[in-house]
Amino acid sequence: MASITYKNATCIYEGSDKLAVDNLNLDIKDGEFVVLVGPSGSGKSTALRMLAGLEDIDEGAIEIGGKDMTGVPSKDRDIAMVFQNYALYPNKTVAENMGFALKLRGVPADERRRKVEEAAKVLDLTEFLDRKPAKLSGGQRQRVAMGRAIVREPQVFCMDEPLSNLDAKLRVQTRTQIAALQRRLGTTTVYVTHDQVEAMTMGDRVAVLKGGKLQQFAAPNELYDRPANAFVAGFIGSPAMNLFTASVVDNGVRVGDSVFELERDQVSILSGTGLTEVTVGIRPEQLEVTESGGVEVVVDLVEDLGSEAFVYTHAGSGSSGVELVARCNPRTAPRLADTVRLRRHPEGAVHLFDPKSGERLN
Structure with missing residues (x-):
């Protein structure tokens, strides 16, 4: 586990004259669940990808556990990503999908199996370990993607709209499971969504972005009761x-x-x-x-x-x-x-x- 600090972090895409992320400053505590929320094009996913090392930081810096991540490759940041599209291997079983990253690290088979079984128990996937992804529901596949991240025991979870492909009822159920799981594991988590209801119900604190700029970073009830500006006021609440x-x-x-x-x-x-x-x-x-x-x-x-x-x-x-x-x-x-x-x-x-x-x- 680790704290995360964005220090005037800035990103601009090649060929663009507009900053995707503009001087972002965030101080995320160790073990905190922080949600980045905003409309399409607000820079929330870019900010997450900068943290994960998938986008370059053009100015400023991002620190994880007090260490500057500028120039550090993704594989050396001790971060686990959970994507919108699950990204599961269709030819591998649930157990093989969850343990694949550990296999690449050279973790012994017995230890891999133990970690996979522990994560499966937490996620209610024990009975599905021998199934292929095609035999699973959308919610079960999302939990497998979560399990693949959990077994790595990373410093930070990065989640990029992981519930977007689920139907409304399953989304409510799964977001509850993710929030409860994060509190149980205590791993620092940065979660991206465009759904303000998700943001308000899941995050310890929520960062609202618009046009690459941070509008407000506060607890959900503060965003609701004392929005910093008219944009936050109109965006938060349903x-x-x-x-x-x-x-x-x-x-x-x-x-x-x-x-x-x-x-x-x-x-x-x-x-x-x-x-x-x-x-x-x-x-x-x-x-x-x-x-x-x-x-x-x-x-x-x-x-x-x-x-x-x-x-x-x-x-x-x-x-x-x-x-x-x-x-x-x-x-x-x-x-x-x-x-x-x-x-x-x-x-x-x-x-x-x-x-x-x-x-x-x-």
Whole structure:
């Protein structure tokens, strides 16, 4: 096990005029499970490949266990990769796949078998050791790929979207197994995904990237409760946070023909900035349907999920129109085309962002 440090790590692909990873700084603790998340092209996979030695570091450095990895080949970094496509040998059994790296190292057959059987027990693969990959389900193949990494007992696990090829139900099940397994092994893990739900449920800390730049690196609850900017606010959470830019008025902001009221301290912050417009963020569960007060909206869609419902609405029209999503009780949810009012829950948090830079104001 080892700590990992990215020090202004930068990568640019040949022929490109844009940095794939731009001055990335991360300090990952020994035994920590860190998730790199972001949209396509954000640089998350490149950052992982730089750690694994599969991409060159053009500027800066990456350290593993306090040792600079610049120029160190992948095979000498003591890292195990788990890929999206499993990369199993179809002509070898599960046991042979899991123990192949040890065989190449010259590990004796008895010791190989012992390590493979130990990993198989952890991963619930004991009964499949003599099967070929073609006889396994997608989730079982992914666990074999995990087992191949585990038997090596590396300093670091690098996982590049390992659950992308699984169906939704199996993905939930497998991500739970991976998170539990990592905590049991205590191996430092860097996990890449574009799925923010995976990131929030698996990571001790999450690094959000956009365009090669780090936006925020924090625990999942901090990302959710205090996003550093409007991008993180809109990316983290499902359904996404309501984000809209509105004109500042005396006691809040104008939404359609109504005023969305803000707390006194938030009004003071806006007065201090001198802004005439502000980007407001509020999560769906922090809005409630009401008969009076709040903002008048028209219902566009109701998603009934059984235990809860999400009401998609709009206020106003044209360029000044605002779309808002609120969570409510499915038994009392409004109907399509109803006109209702939405107000902030008494304990609901409102986030304010600069409309140009997107940086947090409160």
